[in-house]
Amino acid sequence: MFDVEGAITNTTAQPIATPLVAELEQWLRAQRATLARHNPVAGAIDYMLSDWSAFTQFLADGRICLTNNAAERALRGIALGRKAWLFADSDGAANAPRSCTR
Numbered sequence: 001m002f003d004v005e006g007a008i009t010n011t012t013a014q015p016i017a018t019p020l021v022a023e024l025e026q027w028l029r030a031q032r033a034t035l036a037r038h039n040p041v042a043g044a045i046d047y048m049l050s051d052w053s054a055f056t057q058f059l060a061d062g063r064i065c066l067t068n069n070a071a072e073r074a075l076r077g078i079a080l081g082r083k084a085w086l087f088a089d090s091d092g093a094a095n096a097p098r099s100c101t102r
Contacts (some may be wrong), residue, residue: 029049
């Protein structure tokens, strides 16, 4: 799916990806039928199938990405800075790593 997505960014994925998505759905349903109710993989498959229409939205709109990597990259600076900002005005906290290594 990612190869298809990379080839058709900003266009409709429907002609190329629709058969692959249909095959994936059939495979997931077949695999789910063989798994016990409490199997963790069964839970993951149930989750995917329960929101199948949301997953297949990328077929109609080529702007939709299959991953959330762009959003995670955008938030990375906040996550990395959060720890630094926590101790931004604390002399004691700034010295804590040195005192732990003595």
